Amino acid sequence: MTSSLTWLTERLRQFEDRPAILSPSATLAYRDLLDARFDAEALLERDAAGPGSVVLFDAEYTAPSLALFLGLLLRGCIAVPFTRSSVTTREQAMEIAGVTHDYRWHSQTGRMVLQDGHPAPPPHPRIAGLAREGIGGLIIFTSGSTGTPKASLHRADRFLHKFREAKPALRTLLVLPLDHMAGLDSLLYALTGGGSIVHPGAENPDAIGSAIQVFQAELLPSTPSFLNVLLLSGVFEQYDLSSLRIITYGAEVMPPATLSRLRETLPGCRLIQKYGATEFGSPPTRSREDGSVWFRIHGKGFETRVVDGILWVRSESSMVGYLNADDPFGEDGWINTGDQVETDGDYFRVLGRRSEMINVGGQKVYPADVENVLLQMDNVEDVMVRGEQNPLLGKTIAATLRLREPETLAALRTRVRSHCQGKLPREAVPVRIEIADENLWNSRFKKTRNKES
Amino acid sequence: MTQPSREAIQTLVTQCLQEILNQRGTELSAPLTADTPMFGTGGLLDSIGIVTMIVDVEQTIAAEFNATVSLADDRAMSQRNSPYRSISALTDYILGQLSEGA
Numbered sequence: 001m002t003s004s005l006t007w008l009t010e011r012l013r014q015f016e017d018r019p020a021i022l023s024p025s026a027t028l029a030y031r032d033l034l035d036a037r038f039d040a041e042a043l044l045e046r047d048a049a050g051p052g053s054v055v056l057f058d059a060e061y062t063a064p065s066l067a068l069f070l071g072l073l074l075r076g077c078i079a080v081p082f083t084r085s086s087v088t089t090r091e092q093a094m095e096i097a098g099v100t101h102d103y104r105w106h107s108q109t110g111r112m113v114l115q116d117g118h119p120a121p122p123p124h125p126r127i128a129g130l131a132r133e134g135i136g137g138l139i140i141f142t143s144g145s146t147g148t149p150k151a152s153l154h155r156a157d158r159f160l161h162k163f164r165e166a167k168p169a170l171r172t173l174l175v176l177p178l179d180h181m182a183g184l185d186s187l188l189y190a191l192t193g194g195g196s197i198v199h200p201g202a203e204n205p206d207a208i209g210s211a212i213q214v215f216q217a218e219l220l221p222s223t224p225s226f227l228n229v230l231l232l233s234g235v236f237e238q239y240d241l242s243s244l245r246i247i248t249y250g251a252e253v254m255p256p257a258t259l260s261r262l263r264e265t266l267p268g269c270r271l272i273q274k275y276g277a278t279e280f281g282s283p284p285t286r287s288r289e290d291g292s293v294w295f296r297i298h299g300k301g302f303e304t305r306v307v308d309g310i311l312w313v314r315s316e317s318s319m320v321g322y323l324n325a326d327d328p329f330g331e332d333g334w335i336n337t338g339d340q341v342e343t344d345g346d347y348f349r350v351l352g353r354r355s356e357m358i359n360v361g362g363q364k365v366y367p368a369d370v371e372n373v374l375l376q377m378d379n380v381e382d383v384m385v386r387g388e389q390n391p392l393l394g395k396t397i398a399a400t401l402r403l404r405e406p407e408t409l410a411a412l413r414t415r416v417r418s419h420c421q422g423k424l425p426r427e428a429v430p431v432r433i434e435i436a437d438e439n440l441w442n443s444r445f446k447k448t449r450n451k452e453s
Numbered sequence: 454m455t456q457p458s459r460e461a462i463q464t465l466v467t468q469c470l471q472e473i474l475n476q477r478g479t480e481l482s483a484p485l486t487a488d489t490p491m492f493g494t495g496g497l498l499d500s501i502g503i504v505t506m507i508v509d510v511e512q513t514i515a516a517e518f519n520a521t522v523s524l525a526d527d528r529a530m531s532q533r534n535s536p537y538r539s540i541s542a543l544t545d546y547i548l549g550q551l552s553e554g555a
Contacts, residue, residue, distance in 0.1 A: 361500060391530045392504050409512060417476045431505045432512075 004135075004157045005074055007164060008192070009034065015194040021061055022171075022215045023199040024207075028063050030194075036067035037074070040112070044071050047114050049101045051076035052123055052131030054139070056094060057112060058105040059083050059178035061199040064112050065105060066187075069178075073156045078127055078137040081184070083177040087143040096151045096324050097139050098124050124323050126153055139323070140181055142278040151323040152278045158317050159281065160188070162301060169193025170245065173217035175203050175226075182250060182274070185282045186221040195219075209235030216243040221274070224254045225382075227262060232381055236265045250274035250282065253350055253368035254293050257375040275350070279328060279335050280318045294347040305334070310354060311341045340366070358387035358395050360427040365397060370430065373423045377415065379404050388432060399430035409435060456551055457518050463487060463544045465517065469509045470540060473502055487541035496538070503537050514547065522550045 015030040049055055055072050059065055059081030072079040080097050082090060094102060098121040103112040123131065130137050136156035141149045172190045174197050176183035190197050200211035208230065211217065222230075227249060230236065247262065247269055254273065262271060273295040276282030283299035297304050301316040312334045321327045328336050340351040352366040359365075367385040374383040382402040387395040401412065413433050420429040467485060474481070479497060483489070490496045492503040507524045514522055523529075529536055529546065536546035 390504055391525060391527050392500050396501075396504055396508075409516065413509065414472070414476070421476070426501050429501075429505075431501070432508045 005160065008070075008160060009037075009074070011166065011192055018194060019196045020191060021063070021066070021197050021199060023061065024201045024211065024214075026063075030191075032063060033067060033070070036063045037070045040064070040067040040071035041075060043068070043112065043114075044075055044077065047101060049075065049077050051134050051136070052078075052127060053100045054078040054080060054097050054123070054127060055101040055103065056080040056082050056090070056097065056099045057103040060105060061174065061178070061197060062105070062110075064110060065178075068103060068112050073136045073138075073160070076131075076134050076136040076156075078130070078139060078153075079156075080139045081179040083179045085177045086141060086179045088141050088149045092149070093141060093151075096141075096149070098122070098127065098323075124153075126320055126323065130155060130320070137320070138184075140179065140184070140278050148324070150325040153320045153323055154317075155320055162281065162283075162299070162317050163188050163192040165300075167193050169195025170219040171196045171198060171215065171217050171243075172219040172221065173198040173200070173208065173212055173215075174221065175200065175208065176221060176223075181276055181278045181281055182221060182223075185276065190219075205230055205233035205235045206238075209233075209239035209241065212241050212244060213239040218243055218245045220244055220247045222247060222249050223251045224249050224258055225252060228255075228258050228382060231258070231261055231265065241266065242268070244269050246270045246272060248272045248274045250276055253352055253366075255368070255372045255375050256293060257372060259293065275348070277313070277335075277337055278319075279337075280313055280315045283313075283315065288347050294344060294349050296347045304348075306341060306343055306348075309340050311337045311339045311348060311350075313337055358397060360387075360395050360397060361393040363425065363427040365425075365428045370397060370399065370424060370428050373420060374399060374401065374416065374430075377419050379407060382436075384436075385430065390431075393427075396431040397428060398432035398434070400434045400436045402436045407435075409433065456548075457520075459544060459548060462514075462547050462551075463540060465513055466510055466540050466543050466547070469506050469513060470497070472509070473498065473506045477502070485540070487544070488539050491539050491543070492537040493535055507537075510543070510547070518551075520551055520554065522547055522554075524550075 012030050012034055017029050017031060019027050020030045020033050021028040055077050057068050069079055080093060080099060082093055100120045102115040104115055106113045138154040138156060138159055140152050142152055143149050169190045172186060172195055174186055176186060178184060178187060187197065198211050198215040198217045200207040244266060273285060273287050273293060274282055275285050275295060275297060283297045283302035285295045286298050288294040303314045305312050314334045318333065318335060330336060338354050340354050341348045342351060352368050356367055357364050370385040371383045374380060380401050381404050384400045386398050388398040390396040416430060416433050470491065474497060492498050498506060504525060511522055511524055514520055536542050
């Protein structure tokens, strides 16, 4: 066992019979999870997975999967969590990360099963470096702006460091995928604080509403798109969700309209903006006042600065680097987040990704600003704004709207344009307006704006 | 598909232009005619205005005549006589595209 992580098992052992995972199909105590970890370590031993091994596995909220994850970290392996909402295909992930072992969840036996016939590729120099130190790691994929997902390599000890300070955790409803920084961070905050993870088993609003009510979930980490879906689905009226004390949201810009509807629907609940990235995780944040989109980062071990309107972060828990792309580090370990921010004292407001900015005839337009204005309209359920190539202006604004009641395009167009008057500069008013017949968010509960034409 | 008449297309273009002008509260010094300058020297619309109107015209033709025309591409931009200069010019350009597609 990597001695630097003994604190982790000792911590988990303290919680004994407390439930670690609550789901409609099973309850798993901390003790069960630690027992399962011995099986997982035996399995890894048998399959010769040790320091320097790069191990991809189906990352689920189940005992065998979580125990394998724990075993990988403790044995000094490089863990590569994979889910069906991953930004890569399994094959692509295996190739980029140089995977040596691939474990799949076998539903009939409820076990993690090693897949055969996998030639071991030569290790990436950064992975070989960790192996020499006997340090485990973690690879998380992030969608790159160029199309190829980037593999971000973290050292297990540094990644886990921020969980070392014991903080009591709440009963947390988690649907965020475990191959994603927000999912991993939420999982580890909960487990290292003796909290319970409530997993609804399915991702539909009904299952989520019911799980919150039945298991009395207190904390809901989420994204704005996901919250919008919950609001629209009516689960807040159908189920008793009064156990919720805190809702956190991140990954996207929060539309003020969604925020105020949440405040009305759940008056007793604290709403907290999170800010995180695959490259450095999620530092603790504090919202300026309840229901504000302004927040500040106040975590120990995280520093921030703003250069040319862009937020830079430096942290002890930052990744080692990418395996397949140039590192985003500036001098002295500062990371360029690519997020355009507005500042007020030490508070930030994220305007959007610089890469999402749409240049309309030389004027900067952020999709989120346009979406916020459109979301205030009657009969509009959800909105997605993107840039569209235009030979005259470079880019123009295209908006896809999901409606509650049918409406003709001509009528909607007139309404949109008159609604935007005085609320948006002319270049930000949508030129192309379309009506959607599908959901505007993807399996990671984030809007998919990259459908650029 | 039967080719829409010149009159039908011209009416459609005029309505789209009128709609954009109404939205912007543009006051007309004289009634709109087929030859009123639309975009370019002395035109009623600026670049965002014309781009918006073009998309409206494309979408309306698609809805009413179930036909696809592409009015904002490099080909349209590179015409010796801009198809955007008047209602009449744009109508001709649309009819040209529709007959090519027919």
